[in-house]
Amino acid sequence: MFRETMMARPPGLVVYLYVSLVYIVCLTQGARRMNVLFLVADDMRPELNAYLGADFPSLVHPKIHSPSLDALASRSLVLKRAYCQQAVCSPSRTSLLTGRRPDTTHVYNLQDYWRKVGGNFTTIPQYFKQQGYHTVGMGKVFHPGSASHHDDPISWSEPYWHSPSRMNYWKLNRVRHQHSWLVANHSLQQAHPLPDTEIATHAVDVLKRVAPGALSGKVPFFVAVGFHKPHLPFVVPEEYFRLYPRNDIKLPDNPYAPTDMPSIAWSDYGELRNYFDVKDVHASGAINTTLPDRMVKDLRRAYYSAISFVDAMIGKVITELEKLGLANNTIISFWGDHGWQLGEHGEWTKHTNFEDSTHAPMMVHIPGKTDGGITTEKLTEFVDLFPTLVDAVGLPSLDLCPEDSSDIEVCREGVSLLPLIANPKDVEWKTKVFSQYPRHQSHMGYSMRTDRYRYTEWVHFKHYPDYRPVWMKLNATELYDHHTDPEENHNLACEETMQVTVKKLKRELHAGWRAAL
DSSP: OHHHHHHHSOHHHHHHHHHHHHHHHHHHHHHTOOEEEEEEESSOOSOSGGGTTSSOTTOOSSOOOOHHHHHHHTTSEEEEEEEOSSSSHHHHHHHHHHTOOHHHHOOOSSSOOHHHHTOOOOOHHHHHHHTTOEEEEEESSSOOGGGGTTTOGGGOSSOOBOOTTHHHHHHOHHHHTSOSEEEEOHHHHHHSOOHHHHHHHHHHHHHHHHHHHHHHTSSOEEEEEEOOTTSSSEEEEHHHHTTSOGGGOOOOSOOSOOBTOOGGGOOOOHHHHTSHHHHTTTOOOOTTOOOOHHHHHHHHHHHHHHHHHHHHHHHHHHHHHHHTTOGGGEEEEEEESSOOEESGGGOEESOSOSHHHHEEOEEEEOTTTSTTOEEEEEEEEGGGHHHHHHHHTTOOOOOBOOSOOTTOSSOBSSOOSHHHHHOTTTSOOOOOEEEEEEETTTEEEEEEEOSSEEEEEEEEEETTTTOEEEEEEEEEEEEEETTTOTTOOBOOTTOGGGHHHHHHHHHHHHHHHHHHO
């Protein structure tokens, strides 16, 4: 009877019912479109409990108090060996946010804007905006100022937001210049609210505002929240200092530069030496000099406290996401823009190709896919995040960039991390990742990390218009064996027994990241 009735219906009605069904399905799919909460910390190395046991031997701190990031890690893909493309703020952020490496963006400093020196490259928030997302940014996501043409306005659906108190902390002489760290007591916070506190509060307000559109499925959001800490100066509320008693703070066990390290590999950490308390001890930043033990411990304690402060602010934002009923439909990514040296090798801040500079935290929570928590020690890179987020929300996958992509607005130089969710241990994966750092205007250090080795060549570098290394003009070479020397204390590049390995790694470094795919 049912078949006869259907056969009796006019063909036009059947077509109409089919089209209506397709339309309903499309609406349903649109309602399920994932939002993105994009969280960033500044100068945070993987000093987190989720990274204990990873290839990060310098964790000699007391237990880090980071309950919010611990909880996020427990339901995320945690990338235990993620590496930035250049260990300083703007080049690293530009690389991640465009999905392209520094030799493509041509951004190696804190001033150049990739759209002027590299190409009109689409950023992650800009791409999501083009796909119908409402994109909102606040705090430090791009490097501010000229490096991003003031936070790349084209990337956002509404004006970018900065903490009203941010400039107070740059202008306050006693905070910016006199002391590298400061316990922010109640009276100071009353007079000058901490920027990261204001950023977290603003993020909560933004989530409340965009929640109705996201819950209805009409307007998904991409909300980027960039925190300033644990960047210098370590101005942190006193309750977070109390988490780390002075007596629990340890000195690094490798306070000297690697043996046979070429001088070009070294940074004199001028960023830290600009503070008057460090100037007062006449720190030169020279190789195999160090700061007084008490100062080293104070700086390490303040850095840990800053991590815990940022963790609390991240927790405030994620808690609001959950209260609003958005947790099951929102991807959360978290990353720190590069590592940070805390006295290992006698070195401080970033600006090098060492493991402690280039190794940074990155994790991605995708509801329904990573809820049980997944960890991987496969080698990954910051340029992998752009294609990952695109694939995770179900947008068309990005094409691999050609050799010259200067005229291509959207492409990728990394790979999607989604295969690591399905098979974090046995999936076929790249076995090399790449970082670099400029030196002396005319040299570039190219560093390749494999499962076992870190191999670096410092070579002459041709800037405009080539932006390419001159491999034949070699200044120095470094080789560290992480199986026997995970702290990178001994440069083996000139050891006779290592020359076969050096030749092999040299070929692979020169072949570059494309060959590594």
